[in-house]
Amino acid sequence: MPPRNRTSSRPQPARARQAGDGGHGLARVLSKLGYCSRSQGEALVREGRVRLDGRVVRDPEHRTHAATARIEVDGRPVRAEAPVLLMLNKPRGLVTTRDDPEGRETIYQCLDGLDLPHVSPVGRLDKASEGLLLLTNDTGLAQRLLDPASHVPKTYHVQIDRAADDALLAAIRAGVEDRGERLGVRSARWLREGTRSAWAEIVLDEGRNRHIRRLLAALGAQTLRLVRVSIGDLPLGDLPKGAVRPLTEAERALLERQA
Structure with a gap:
């Protein structure tokens, strides 16, 4: 229904x-x-x-x-419906769809019990990815945010299974060709370094299917965790995992300006 x-x-x-x-x-x-x-x-x-x-x-x-x-x-x-714009801290393991033919758990279980109109995700995060996901019934705003011409940046914190080194960072910044698609980044830098793994901040202003995972895999690095921490100048902040909240008028206006 x-x-x-x-x-x-x-x-x-x-x-x-x-x-x-x-x-x-x-x-x-x-x-x-x-x-x-x-x-x-x-x-x-x-x-x-x-x-x-x-x-x-x-x-x-x-x-x-x-x-x-x-x-x-x-x-x-x-x-x-009156326009609704929500922020969700997507947990790992949920798919970004309303009805999954494979019967997997979806992001909509995070909205159970809320009195909302039909809202759709603005873009996607794959099942293994986490973090900031917007949901709205304002299709015009969603289209503007997703339009590659708007170049709204999206920032990710990514854990990889390799130690940080300058050569890998340079290769990430240079981008790769994969399956006939150019996978580039807007910027990249190391956040934390370890002997067996490292965390990088990667910013995209366009997003292809599994963009970061494919880019890193092409460079011989496996993605251990991938968390989207901001869209444009809108940060995820301290919203708990699985929680959802409406954006403030100021936050919505910020996104409108950037889109």
């Missing part, structure tokens, strides 16, 4: 939030309005539970202009 569609004390109809949009598939519009995920929207549409301007539409890709459309699910009007 999709999340319950809530209305605040100042409900915002779809036309108020999405004026001037160029149109999207109906399932995607349901997701952009914060009603449900895109896959849930596709199922609702195919089941005939969604009406668009008074008629049932069964095509999830039916072109829909949310600025002018009247959308109902099970006879209830769908209204845009």
Whole structure:
């Protein structure tokens, strides 16, 4: 079942939030309005539970202009949710998805018991990675933060299975080619040095699938731990592992400026 569609004390109809949009598939519009995920929207549409301007539409890709459309699910009007932006300290071992076909635990167990609209992760952290993950129903902000053109830096603290040395650091900074992709970094420096392992701070302004792990593996180093500690100038801070909190207005404004 999709999340319950809530209305605040100042409900915002779809036309108020999405004026001037160029149109999207109906399932995607349901997701952009914060009603449900895109896959849930596709199922609702195919089941005939969604009406668009008074008629049932069964095509999830039916072109829909949310600025002018009247959308109902099970006879209830769908209204845009108030924007929600959350910070989660993702624990290791959880996958960054709502429904996992392999039955693995997901980040959404950290949201159990919270009265929230449908929120989606802004980017991903793989199962073995930890740290700062944003979740939101504001698809516009999410897209701007993820757009490579915005160059919003993301900072990671990474433990590797090798002692620190200048040659390895220089190679990390130079980047590598892997599977036809360029894996580069914005900056890198050593944080802590040991005889058998070391911690590095690596900053990316773009992120490919398993970017840091693949980069280090190509250089002969294994990633033991990978923790994202900031997005732009927004730090994870002392948020406990598995905890979630809403961003303050100042923090949200900071991200908006950087995106």
